[in-house]
Amino acid sequence: MLEVTRGDQTLELTAKELKIIEMLLRNPGRVMSRERILNHVWGILEDPSTNIVDVYMARLRRKIDDGFEQKLIKTRRGLGYLLDAKQS
Secondary structure, three states: OEEEEOOOOEEOOOOHHHHHHHHHHHHHOOOOOOOHHHHHOOOOOOOOOOOOOOOOHHHHHHHOOOOOOOEEEEEEOOOEEEEEEOOO
């Protein structure tokens, strides 16, 4: 497990979760499509109809956003995901 922090909390992430967060952090405010995340984290051999990205995003939300008033992981319906510290 790899560790990151949010506020004063230490969060344990898997290598794939960390790759997703790193991708979102490197593209602040930009929507990353499910396909782009899938290709970046799992490679082009993964089935594009899989819901693995959605499963991992749900896990990341539980680890990163649960217990915090301000939610950082945002979904843009039909477009993808982004990391955004602004209140919505």
